[in-house]
Amino acid sequence: MSVVDESLVGRILDSRPPEPRYLLPILQEIQAAFRHLPREALLAVAGRLKVPAARVFSVAGFYKALSFTPKGERLLTVCQGTACHLRGAGALVESLEKRLGLRMGQTSGDGRLGLESVNCLGACALAPVVTVDGDVHGHLTPEKAQELV
Amino acid sequence: MNHTHRKVTGTIDGRKFEAPHGATLLDTAKGLGLTIPTLCHHPGLPPDGNCRLCLVESGGRLLASCMYPLRSDGEAFLTASPLALEARAFVLRLLLARAPNDAYLLGLAGELGVGADPRLTDGADGCIRCGRCVRACRAAGSEAIALVGRGRERKVAGPFFEAPIDCVGCAACARACPTGHIAYSEEPRSIWGRDFDLEPCPLCGRPMGTPEELRRAGVENPVCPACRRREYSKSLMGLPEASFPAP
Numbered sequence: 596m597s598v599v600d601e602s603l604v605g606r607i608l609d610s611r612p613p614e615p616r617y618l619l620p621i622l623q624e625i626q627a628a629f630r631h632l633p634r635e636a637l638l639a640v641a642g643r644l645k646v647p648a649a650r651v652f653s654v655a656g657f658y659k660a661l662s663f664t665p666k667g668e669r670l671l672t673v674c675q676g677t678a679c680h681l682r683g684a685g686a687l688v689e690s691l692e693k694r695l696g697l698r699m700g701q702t703s704g705d706g707r708l709g710l711e712s713v714n715c716l717g718a719c720a721l722a723p724v725v726t727v728d729g730d731v732h733g734h735l736t737p738e739k740a741q742e743l744v
Numbered sequence: 745m746n747h748t749h750r751k752v753t754g755t756i757d758g759r760k761f762e763a764p765h766g767a768t769l770l771d772t773a774k775g776l777g778l779t780i781p782t783l784c785h786h787p788g789l790p791p792d793g794n795c796r797l798c799l800v801e802s803g804g805r806l807l808a809s810c811m812y813p814l815r816s817d818g819e820a821f822l823t824a825s826p827l828a829l830e831a832r833a834f835v836l837r838l839l840l841a842r843a844p845n846d847a848y849l850l851g852l853a854g855e856l857g858v859g860a861d862p863r864l865t866d867g868a869d870g871c872i873r874c875g876r877c878v879r880a881c882r883a884a885g886s887e888a889i890a891l892v893g894r895g896r897e898r899k900v901a902g903p904f905f906e907a908p909i910d911c912v913g914c915a916a917c918a919r920a921c922p923t924g925h926i927a928y929s930e931e932p933r934s935i936w937g938r939d940f941d942l943e944p945c946p947l948c949g950r951p952m953g954t955p956e957e958l959r960r961a962g963v964e965n966p967v968c969p970a971c972r973r974r975e976y977s978k979s980l981m982g983l984p985e986a987s988f989p990a991p
Binding site for chain 2: 634637641647648649650651652653656657
């Protein structure tokens, strides 16, 4: 378990009124700050917002954008939407998995790089699409995808 | 006229009803002596409408009767139309895929002539994810467990998939579970991988709950329900001790 910067968690909690409705934005900020949701942080959120730990955990586990294990510093996200699927997202996945030695959803051992899928980015005209830390790269081929790494 | 006193009329299976405005279709049907099967519904808990077993038809539409409030006159509902029965049979197959050995579901399945679909029973654990345990826990005053995850991964769990820290061992969840999925021991009390002490009633000595559960209830100097009734009756009637049978 990583050592958690408690003062950072404290600052995130202080930035909003301690009301249950801010649960999700606070979790998003903690995710952004730590690239995952550390256990200590979740318990601190539960305590501050007076939301049961079980509900905090349930909300945290519901969204794909939130994670209990650290995501990669760089994040490659392959779109698996219908348009991307038809235009060869499968081949991109295969190409990237082979190149990185990672399976979809995994993070490299040093924590530098993560490979993920998403169900649709809404950029179907650019299919197939991969984002790197949020930057969109469209009309990819397995060869061009390798250059993103 | 006050909203709450208004009456709503309509028919269920051709029988006329008059119900308070906002009453649920399920309760009203029960009042007529009709039986609509339910699983996630519990009369003491807020309805959730997620097991879909109580579906009935109204004008070609399917409604979850446990959640449907009667608000307008002249609606006609059918609890056993071909559409309603077909929907119920479909739902039953999916529920059986989660809890293939549940006696209540098997009984209903027998009536409707459906069985568990062997293609779907992979990973069946006896839990139908109806959340009745979660609602019972919340209603009892804790919220130690929750439904976590999505889709096939969804399950009832404590925070971090560990023994729930906020659990007081009252076993309300296990008693509310319609399929008996939550394993627990009454005496000695053990549930969700945690063991609890049982506090004896100071009058009769029989176990009346876990210390954590009694603290949550916030009653000072608690006694067990049987002794409380006896003490209260005595105080009302002022009768001597010998008039009351020993507990």
